[in-house]
């Protein structure tokens with residue numbers, strides 16, 4: 231069981247092949263409240279360009295499309311996920327409404343001040359350097375932009391250690407605040423999604 235749960239845990243950070251797709255399918259079901267919290271925040275804003283970091287199989291992007299008129303960009307380190315996300319958002323990709331690329335969010339190829347909002351669900355645990363990733367997101371956000379980052383709490387991830395022991399970097403609320411301020415954000419506001427289980431970290435660039 232130890233090795234199996236470790237293998238499944240490794241798929242969350244870098245989903246590959248059929249097992250990666252199956253893991254994403256289950257994530258999509260388990261993490262509904264996290265997607266919904268971001269969809270409702272984005273729906274309240276007027277955006278022309280949005281970036282989703284670590285889009286996985288493109289489920290959040292599919293949910294965002296009806297609530298915004300923005301062009302939605304995505305970046306993920308997994309080639310396999312690009313294919314899965316493109317299939318899920320086929321027509322939007324063909325029309326240019328959704329633009330997906332493979333790459334590391336710690337080194338973004340976008341220009342300064344390109345996006346009104348950046349979104350991400352369950353990815354920051356896998357970034358090599360969270361402050362570098364946040365600095366990059368800060369750079370590509372416009373003034374007044376927000377990075378909506380939905381994450382599981384440290385207490386919750388500690389409870390699922392057999393999956394999260396390897397490959398996950400586990401942070402608490404104070405870490406997110408410190409990282410955000412070090413990366414240059416003006417404010418970091420944290421809202422519970424499901425109490426004690428997960429929350430939305432809003433990194434605000436004024």
Ligand SMILES: C[S@@+](CC[C@H](N)C(=O)[O-])C[C@H]1O[C@@H](n2cnc3c(N)ncnc32)[C@H](O)[C@@H]1O
Nearest residue numbers: 242243284285286306307308334335351353356
């Ligand atoms: C747990 S999955 C979450 C996928 C998706 N956000 C969702 O919730 O359905 C984490 C995703 O982050 C991607 N990822 C990990 N590190 C990354 C990085 N440094 N830059 C961009 N994407 C990354 C992985 O390839 C994977 O698709």
